[in-house]
Amino acid sequence: MVLATSHILLGSRALKQDELSDTLTFLSSGLPPAMQAELHQQLTIPRGSYVPLSTPKPLLKQLREMTMYIANNQKLVFMYHSSAPGQDYPIKHRAQPVAITFQTHYFYVVMLSEQHGGYWLYRLDRVVKILEAKKGDKLDYAERFSLQDYHHQTYLEDNGTLTRIQFIYRNYKGTALDALPDAHVLKEYADGSLLIEAYVKVGGAMFWLMSQGPGLKVVSPPSLVKRIRDELTAARDQYLE
Incomplete structure (x- = not known):
């Protein structure tokens, strides 16, 4: 458990070097000395490879x-x-x-x-x-903010209105279901592609939808189809000059 938590912490990049060291030491402090030494050895490379954020602050x-x-x-x-x-x-x-x-x-x-x-x-x-x-x-x-709903409806950024969307997905199914936890498969086509539906905050979900390239095609609502088309066209036009 300490090993898993330590790797998650290292992967987060969230803490300054001194806070990271203090936290890793605290996590391992309850282990017997032999296990502490083993953990230290197992984390040597990940710890030495730690890259904090560009402007880390004490947290x-x-x-x-x-x-x-x-x-x-x-x-x-x-x-x-x-x-x-x-x-x-x-x-x-x-x-x-x-x-x-x-x-x-x-x-x-x-x-x-x-x-x-x-x-x-x-x-x-x-x-x-x-x-x-x-x-x-x-x-x-009952009227407080629901973290569960937030995690189901938001990808990276809490932005945009809640919208039910549908898209054809040609990449690995688990990638979509992990990125958009509320998503579910409506239909599977003969070529292996999927029709997936999700209820998301559109502004944040745009980041993920566009990151999938030709492996994803939004089919509804029409307003989102237009928005993605316009974004991709504007991005392409930058390279035509």
């Missing part, structure tokens, strides 16, 4: 503090540095954190945001400074 203390804000139902006023185009400086936000999740290198904090008028995902490493923490609301569980 462990921040992760702990945010977890306590959630446990105590507190609202926050904080400075947040968005990745939106043209926003080169931190902006003040007001929101109540309700859950933490990890996906593709980053920790995200789900917050009930005043700025966005509902639940929004904030990247933990982009929370620059907490200005104020005060008593928040004890949110009804």
Whole structure:
């Protein structure tokens, strides 16, 4: 279990070198000395090959503090540095954190945001400074953000409207079902291709749909077919000059 967790941590690239070392040491500390030595040997190459993110920031203390804000139902006023185009400086936000999740290198904090008028995902490493923490609301569980729905409907980015889509898929079936957990096969054709249906946040799903190249063809809804056609045409046109 420690070996598996260590490899997952190394593959995440999420922590700074010192935090990574401290965490790996903590994970192995409960093992007998002989197993610790064996684990150290098994992780020598993966540990030496670790490549942190381009601008890693200390996260462990921040992760702990945010977890306590959630446990105590507190609202926050904080400075947040968005990745939106043209926003080169931190902006003040007001929101109540309700859950933490990890996906593709980053920790995200789900917050009930005043700025966005509902639940929004904030990247933990982009929370620059907490200005104020005060008593928040004890949110009804049935009305809280569902991490399960999020993981089923979102690929990489929580963006776009929930849409039922269908596409013909010619690559390995498991790749599609893993990337879009809500997906299911409607039909299998004689040539081995599949008609797959999924219920997704379109903005994020676009990243995966377009990454499949000629192995995937969206067939519905028509608005998504047009959107992908336009994106691919614009990409192709850059190479015609």
